[in-house]
Amino acid sequence: MSDVSVRRPEVADGVGTSVLRPDGIPKVTGTFEFLGDQHAAGMLWGATRRAEVAHARLRHVDVTPALAMAGVHAVLTLDDVPGHRYQGQKTTDEPVLAEEEIRRCGEAIAVVAADDPETARRAAQAIVVELEELEPLTDLEEALARGELFRHVRVRRGDPDARGEVVVEDTYAIATQDPAALGTEAGLAVPDGNGGLDLWGPTQWTHVDLPQLAACLALDPTQVRVHPARLGGAFGSREDLSMQTHLGMLALRTGRPVKMVYDRTESFVGHVKRHGALMHYRHEADRDGRLVRVEARLLLDSGPYELTSAAVVANSTYFALGPYRCERVEVDGYALKTNNPLSGAMRGFGANQPCFAAETQMDRLAAALGVDPLELRLRNAIGPGDHLATTGQRIEHPLPVAEVIRSVAAIPLPDPLPGPDVDPRRLPGGTGRTSPPGALVRGVGYAVGLKNLQFSEGFDDDAEARVELTPDGAVVHTAAIEVGQGLVTIVAQIARSTLGMSGVEVAFDHTGQIGSAGSTSASRQTQMAGGAVLRAAQAVRAAALERAGGDDLDDAGVWRDGQLVASLADLLADGPLDERVCFKHRPTDVPDADGQGDLHVDFCVAAHRAVVDVDPELGLVRVVEVAIAQDVGRVLNPLQLHGQIEGGIAQGLGHAIMEEVLVERGIIRNASFTDYLLPTCLDAPEVEAVLVEEPSPWGPYGAKGMAELPTMSATPAVVAAIRAATGQPLTRAPVRPEDIVRGAPA
Amino acid sequence: MIVSLTVNGEPRTAEVAGFESLLWVLRERLDLRGAKDACLQGECGSCSVVLDGDLVCSCLVLAADAEGAEVTTVEGLGDATSPHPVQSAFVAHGAAQCGYCTPGLVVALAHLRENRPDASPDDVREALAGNLCRCTGYGAILRAAAEVLGRGDPGAGPVGDPDGTRSQGDGEVTP
Numbered sequence: 001m002s003d004v005s006v007r008r009p010e011v012a013d014g015v016g017t018s019v020l021r022p023d024g025i026p027k028v029t030g031t032f033e034f035l036g037d038q039h040a041a042g043m044l045w046g047a048t049r050r051a052e053v054a055h056a057r058l059r060h061v062d063v064t065p066a067l068a069m070a071g072v073h074a075v076l077t078l079d080d081v082p083g084h085r086y087q088g089q090k091t092t093d094e095p096v097l098a099e100e101e102i103r104r105c106g107e108a109i110a111v112v113a114a115d116d117p118e119t120a121r122r123a124a125q126a127i128v129v130e131l132e133e134l135e136p137l138t139d140l141e142e143a144l145a146r147g148e149l150f151r152h153v154r155v156r157r158g159d160p161d162a163r164g165e166v167v168v169e170d171t172y173a174i175a176t177q178d179p180a181a182l183g184t185e186a187g188l189a190v191p192d193g194n195g196g197l198d199l200w201g202p203t204q205w206t207h208v209d210l211p212q213l214a215a216c217l218a219l220d221p222t223q224v225r226v227h228p229a230r231l232g233g234a235f236g237s238r239e240d241l242s243m244q245t246h247l248g249m250l251a252l253r254t255g256r257p258v259k260m261v262y263d264r265t266e267s268f269v270g271h272v273k274r275h276g277a278l279m280h281y282r283h284e285a286d287r288d289g290r291l292v293r294v295e296a297r298l299l300l301d302s303g304p305y306e307l308t309s310a311a312v313v314a315n316s317t318y319f320a321l322g323p324y325r326c327e328r329v330e331v332d333g334y335a336l337k338t339n340n341p342l343s344g345a346m347r348g349f350g351a352n353q354p355c356f357a358a359e360t361q362m363d364r365l366a367a368a369l370g371v372d373p374l375e376l377r378l379r380n381a382i383g384p385g386d387h388l389a390t391t392g393q394r395i396e397h398p399l400p401v402a403e404v405i406r407s408v409a410a411i412p413l414p415d416p417l418p419g420p421d422v423d424p425r426r427l428p429g430g431t432g433r434t435s436p437p438g439a440l441v442r443g444v445g446y447a448v449g450l451k452n453l454q455f456s457e458g459f460d461d462d463a464e465a466r467v468e469l470t471p472d473g474a475v476v477h478t479a480a481i482e483v484g485q486g487l488v489t490i491v492a493q494i495a496r497s498t499l500g501m502s503g504v505e506v507a508f509d510h511t512g513q514i515g516s517a518g519s520t521s522a523s524r525q526t527q528m529a530g531g532a533v534l535r536a537a538q539a540v541r542a543a544a545l546e547r548a549g550g551d552d553l554d555d556a557g558v559w560r561d562g563q564l565v566a567s568l569a570d571l572l573a574d575g576p577l578d579e580r581v582c583f584k585h586r587p588t589d590v591p592d593a594d595g596q597g598d599l600h601v602d603f604c605v606a607a608h609r610a611v612v613d614v615d616p617e618l619g620l621v622r623v624v625e626v627a628i629a630q631d632v633g634r635v636l637n638p639l640q641l642h643g644q645i646e647g648g649i650a651q652g653l654g655h656a657i658m659e660e661v662l663v664e665r666g667i668i669r670n671a672s673f674t675d676y677l678l679p680t681c682l683d684a685p686e687v688e689a690v691l692v693e694e695p696s697p698w699g700p701y702g703a704k705g706m707a708e709l710p711t712m713s714a715t716p717a718v719v720a721a722i723r724a725a726t727g728q729p730l731t732r733a734p735v736r737p738e739d740i741v742r743g744a745p746a
Numbered sequence: 747m748i749v750s751l752t753v754n755g756e757p758r759t760a761e762v763a764g765f766e767s768l769l770w771v772l773r774e775r776l777d778l779r780g781a782k783d784a785c786l787q788g789e790c791g792s793c794s795v796v797l798d799g800d801l802v803c804s805c806l807v808l809a810a811d812a813e814g815a816e817v818t819t820v821e822g823l824g825d826a827t828s829p830h831p832v833q834s835a836f837v838a839h840g841a842a843q844c845g846y847c848t849p850g851l852v853v854a855l856a857h858l859r860e861n862r863p864d865a866s867p868d869d870v871r872e873a874l875a876g877n878l879c880r881c882t883g884y885g886a887i888l889r890a891a892a893e894v895l896g897r898g899d900p901g902a903g904p905v906g907d908p909d910g911t912r913s914q915g916d917g918e919v920t921p
């Protein structure tokens with residue numbers, strides 16, 4: 001890179017510092033306007049009538065009772081969809097509103113716009129719906145037997161005859177997890193008076209919503225402006241359209257702004273979940289603990305529509321082993337079509353489920369061999385120059401697998417088991433005062449997680465950004481979605497360090513103002529949106545220096561030999577300084593028939609250690625501490641990075657001991673925060689983190705994406721710790737009290 | 747019916763329906779959208795306000811029952827020019843990520859600080875256990891609480907250590 005991009009340490013709030021969020025004060029004072037806080041003059045409220053069974057034939061819908069109600073302005077069904085009747089990010093297979101066959105509980109049948117939300121809700125209930133219930137397909141093995149699948153990803157690599165003497169084989173299950181972003185789905189559509197509309201909805205990628213919306217609403221893409229959302233969290237659940245098309249239809253029909261807010265129960269059927277999975281594994285090793293053969297069969301429950309499941313199952317398959325060498329690998333991953341709740345993206349994107357099974361297998365293999373579980377992992381750890389055991393891709397960039405394992409093991413263990421005078425709130429069961437402290441057992445468990453960065457399998461991935469100089473400083477423009485993770489801080493830091501100016505603000509543009517930044521997912525925006533901002537800032541700096549004939553730029557203007565030669569205003573007198581860059585990462589391959597190829601841009605790795613106290617009589621667990629050593633490239637903002645680690649660990653802990661979407665006949669039985677349990681601050685473990693910094697050769701300032709790994713291997717590490725404390729097999733997550741007391745059911 | 751109450755020190759009146767909650771009336775009739783609506787079932791604390799000195803889930807309070815009451819919402823604690831110490835601590839510790847839980851947590855912690863300034867770290871955890879946060883994992887929130895209460899939580903990392911992480915890099919950073 002040229003010298004215009006060298007970090008200027010004197011710049012305030014640049015990379016490497018714990019810059020505070022610019023939206024922090026609005027958020028803590030209650031003035032930050034979330035999606036659900038938006039209003040528009042003359043606004044109507046929308047509501048949705050949904051199916052209450054998972055599989056049915058829709059016999060008849062009569063909207064007249066709803067239309068007859070005072071204050072109701074529109075009641076729309078599938079026949080009212082102006083354009084294409086199906087939506088979906090990759091395959092458009094999800095009907096905008098129910099067609100003849102209803103395939104999931106919660107499927108939207110009709111939408112209503114009314115003067116106020118209560119009228120809208122009552123009108124939606126007044127719609128007469130006649131259904132003939134059909135038998136739902138809910139069993140994964142049955143779905144596979146019937147060929148109901150979206151994708152089968154097959155990996156075959158190495159010598160088919162390779163066999164190991166020491167064999168560990170079992171079946172694992174992991175439950176469906178709800179992303180449970182605290183802000184429910186909310187949105188607003190506003191007609192523009194020229195036949196088009198402005199739309200604010202729950203999204204992680206406005207430019208992927210745009211073509212779907214334009215097609216369904218029969219509008220030209222230039223007639224729809226999808227605005228960046230101010231979300232109350234996402235974690236993957238806003239990757240697919242929920243209410244957006246409905247809002248657009250209602251706004252176009254009524255000619256008035258329409259707002260919709262899902263309540264928590266509706267939210268449970270209004271967004272995608274982390275796939276529940278059934279996984280069969282067979283590991284074979286030689287007497288020295290070298291992995292010789294791994295066979296895995298992964299069944300993922302996608303629900304009835306494809307959405308992102310084809311990409312999710314690819315990740316599950318390619319990361320089925322973890323970061324280990326192996327002579328022979330045979331993995332079959334299936335994304336299965338059922339009448340269960342819709343699954344899609346969630347933090348880790350398919351890599352989490354096999355991580356639970358495969359890391360458990362590693363522990364059991366270590367036990368069978370009589371070696372330390374970390375030693376077994378170190379003996380098999382891959383690193384730069386090695387090949388990924390599944391896809392065969394050579395690891396080109398830093399990937400400190402052994403380092404994260406050694407680093408997490410080196411973190412001092414927390415204080416021993418609590419004594420008799422401990423505050424009961426530090427015990428499993430908390431103030432419920434269950435077993436006496438003397439009856440507790442402590443366990444320590446480890447797990448390692450490997451994941452890809454960015455999109456894979458030949459996806460043409462890019463991000464656009466614009467950096468503009470103004471007389472008051474610089475403005476970064478991006479369509480990337482700030483979901484709470486702190487992109488707004490990171491891209492400003494990158495721009496500051498690159499420009500040499502501390503006065504940088506971030507503007508989140510709508511789809512009509514700037515090109516796509518790609519999705520806020522796949523741990524990609526620090527490197528992708530950040531990479532585009534870096535290059536745009538480099539271009540602006542170079543142009544400013546050239547225009548004024550200077551050798552340095554700061555908040556005052558351009559300098560030459562220590563003298564200010566042009567203020568920002570002087571510079572801009574000769575025309576704007578404004579650079580737009582579209583950044584692409586290196587291309588990736590499409591897999592061959594054996595799942596082989598350079599399918600991924602880059603990789604990241606982390607190791608977790610969990611320490612738990614277990615009450616073995618009542619099956620209660622308290623997670624005392626979770627330690628992590630993580631490959632982060634370079635730390636751009638230590639405060640935010642630690643926040644991602646702690647938050648990610650809490651979600652992984654939740655999936656280990658409490659979070660499970662309970663489904664019967666395709667119907668969610670715990671669609672509320674009363675019954676779907678999330679970790680509270682009484683469940684929050686102490687978190688110790690070691691950041692292993694080996695700079696990425698292509699990420700801005702050496703940074704890698706990092707926000708998914710803290711969740712991934714936290715789940716198997718916590719379960720491993722409970723296993724170590726209890727001796728129970730625990731082949732299912734989350735672990736339930738009865739699994740601890742009686743052992744896992746068959 | 748018409749309900750009269752004092753909100754953040756100002757007398758307010760609102761036309762309300764019998765089934766409407768205090769949360770709804772604050773947000774939709776009085777234009778105070780700080781309090782949030784993440785569950786509407788009393789499980790998440792995002793709607794927390796102080797009602798006649800008590801911390802309540804405003805989604806569970808009928809607006810009609812707030813007749814004559816004094817209500818403090820997150821907007822009443824401080825603003826951008828003079829934030830409440832709890833609000834400043836939340837920003838400084840990175841305790842707001844998406845920020846959806848934040849108004850409720852800020853109100854709950856400010857109420858705790860006023861009523862139980864001697865709360866121990868375990869008291870703080872118990873007091874805030876009714877406020878769900880999906881983003882932060884609570885560490886930053888507990889560090890903010892420790893700062894405003896003037897004592898550390900051994901389970902939340904030392905006060906004044908913004909990140910609590912140890913980095914193995916040499917600190918040199920280039921693009």
Ligand code: FES
Pocket residue numbers: 782783784785786787788789790791792793794803804805806
């Ligand atoms: S919205 Fe009131 S407790 Fe959740």
Ligand code: FES
Pocket residue numbers: 182232233484841842843844845846847848878879880881882
């Ligand atoms: S910061 Fe997002 S829920 Fe707490």
